[in-house]
Amino acid sequence: MNEKYFTSTKRFSGFPCTHRQWKADSHCRFVHGYSREFYFEFESNELTKEGWVVDFGGLKEVKTWLDHMFDHTFLAASDDPHLETFKKLEKEGVIQLRSFENIGMEGTAQYVFDEVDKMIRRQTNNRAWVKLAEVRENEKNSAIYKPSLY
Secondary structure, three states: OOOOOEEEEEEEEEEEEEEOOOOOOOHHHOOEEEEEEEEEEEEEOOOOOOOOOOOHHHOHHHHHHHHHHHOOEEEEEOOOOOHHHHHHHHHOOOOOEEEEOOOOHHHHHHHHHHHHHHHHHHHOOOOEEEEEEEEEOOOOOEEEEOOOOO
16 A cells, blocks of 8 residues: 655744753753754645645644743653752742653653644644654754654
8 A cells, every 4th residue: 555645844943941850960960941942743644625734824722832831931850859849939930830751852852742743633633643743952952752653
């Protein structure tokens, strides 16, 4: 069977946030920040009536979620031993805390892949999906996540 696939891409940039890799033996264990950037590849084997994989104008939910999660926020791993301290700082209005399992680039790539894929599948009635997610912390470093079926 010769199935066809179409791919389109979208980049979202300018998400300044801080984090720390508490398990690191290096200076990465300290709070530090980057302006993160997100790159997605969307895939479908059926285009819209306009001839698109996804409607880029329809990605407002994705952008809103990225803003909420990564714009001027502090990311803490859900197992960070200082998580309660960070929660207190958020309650006092010092930080905007966001917490998930692995806040490093690799973990963030998988996290945003999973969340954005759900949005795209819901918006397109499973006609399109996320093929790949790349998270960049600066011009030199990034991580990519794609499911094993690719």
